[in-house]
Amino acid sequence: MPTLFIVPTPIGNLEDITLRALRVLREVSLIAAEDTRTSRVLLQHYQITTPLTSYHEHNKLTKLDAIFAALETGDVALISDAGTPGISDPGYELVRYAVEHGIRVEPLPGASAIITALVGSGLPTDGFVYLGFLPRKDRALRDFLTTLAAERRTLVAYESPNRLVDTLKVLHLVLGDRQVCVARELSKKFEEFQRGSASTVLAHFEAHAPRGEIVLLIAGAAEVAPTVWDEQQVRAALHQRTEAGEPLSSAARAIATESGWERRAVYALGVGENG
Numbered sequence: 629m630p631t632l633f634i635v636p637t638p639i640g641n642l643e644d645i646t647l648r649a650l651r652v653l654r655e656v657s658l659i660a661a662e663d664t665r666t667s668r669v670l671l672q673h674y675q676i677t678t679p680l681t682s683y684h685e686h687n688k689l690t691k692l693d694a695i696f697a698a699l700e701t702g703d704v705a706l707i708s709d710a711g712t713p714g715i716s717d718p719g720y721e722l723v724r725y726a727v728e729h730g731i732r733v734e735p736l737p738g739a740s741a742i743i744t745a746l747v748g749s750g751l752p753t754d755g756f757v758y759l760g761f762l763p764r765k766d767r768a769l770r771d772f773l774t775t776l777a778a779e780r781r782t783l784v785a786y787e788s789p790n791r792l793v794d795t796l797k798v799l800h801l802v803l804g805d806r807q808v809c810v811a812r813e814l815s816k817k818f819e820e821f822q823r824g825s826a827s828t829v830l831a832h833f834e835a836h837a838p839r840g841e842i843v844l845l846i847a848g849a850a851e852v853a854p855t856v857w858d859e860q861q862v863r864a865a866l867h868q869r870t871e872a873g874e875p876l877s878s879a880a881r882a883i884a885t886e887s888g889w890e891r892r893a894v895y896a897l898g899v900g901e902n903g
Contacts, residue, residue: 632726633705634719636712636738639841640815642673644739650674652736657702660695662718666709678705688718692725699731710841712740716760716786742784745811745843750823751782752848759785762795762844769795773802783846789838796830799846807847813840856888859897866898 633652638644653659653676660683661667667680681698683691683706698704706713706722713719726733746753757776762785763769776783787795792810799808805825810833812820818840822829826846857865862883869879880895887894 629732630699630701631703631732631734632699632722633703634713634723634733634735635705635707636736636740637667637670637707637710638815639710639739639741639744640813640819642670644815645670645674646736646738649736649738650676652703653678653705653707655703656705658695658698658704660691660704660706660722662708662713667707683718683722685718688721692722695722696725696729696731699726710739710741712738715740715742715758739815741786741811741814741841741843744814745809745845746782746784748811748821749782749809749845751807751809751845753782755781755848756784757781759783761786761788762791764791766794766798769798770802773799777803778849780848780851782848785844785846787842787844789840789842792838792842792844793830793833795844796826796833800826800830803846803849809845810838811843811845812838814843816840854888857886862887862889862894862897866894870898 633656635649635652637649653671653674656678659667659671659678659680661680662682662684664680664682671678671680681691681694683695695704706719708717708719711717714723723733742758746756757779763772796808799806803826805827807824808826808829810820810822810829812818812822822832865883865887866879869882870876876895876898880891880898883889884891884894
């Protein structure tokens with residue numbers, strides 16, 4: 629059965645490609661590339677002569693039939709300009725179409741700016757939320773970040789160097805002076821990690837205009853210590869629930885969850901009230 633291979637390519641340094649990826653690119657009958665001019669640089673570097681066809685944001689739907697016609701007679705590899713296809717790059721529609729039509733899809737592991745930036749950021753990596761490209765308009769960005777104000781996982785997004793300073797200003801306004809990291813030009817000659825508070829990183833890029841590919845990482849919301857009720861609040865809640873006919877054991881369990889008290893202590897107060 630023909631296979632659609634999803635092949636990650638280097639995000640900067642041409643050495644960051646796997647031996648398996650090189651073999652697949654040599655063996656398939658066709659490579660669908662986001663930009664054939666960019667991809668030829670990589671392919672020529674490794675002396676790969678497999679035929680290329682374009683598959684990008686503006687033709688990704690009209691090219692489906694041609695790519696699947698190629699899959700009838702041989703394997704096809706999908707690549708993007710850099711990194712893993714389908715992550716803020718064309719690929720999702722092609723993979724979905726392949727799955728729906730019973731075509732075997734084989735994704736290869738490889739380069740990803742998101743993961744590279746995350747593990748080098750110094751921010752928590754046990755959970756993160758990938759946001760794609762942030763909204764361009766100021767109001768839309770403010771509204772978007774407001775919805776994420778309580779998110780405790782690390783936030784990861786792509787951003788344009790032309791909008792980075794404005795984005796950091798809005799971020800500071802909406803989310804406060806959180807820890808952030810700007811990862812720039814990953815794996816390239818001028819790779820840079822700027823880590824620190826939002827205000828500190830903002831000041832740096834106001835003084836030094838950013839260039840190149842940027843990943844912006846934002847610390848999640850700080851854990852807020854639960855509020856523990858005082859005894860008067862617990863007694864009032866117990867009285868309200870038991871007066872409404874709720875059994876003391878059930879009321880004590882519910883109030884313990886809300887109040888920060890242990891269930892046995894809440895129950896003891898209720899017994900004292902009824903004693």
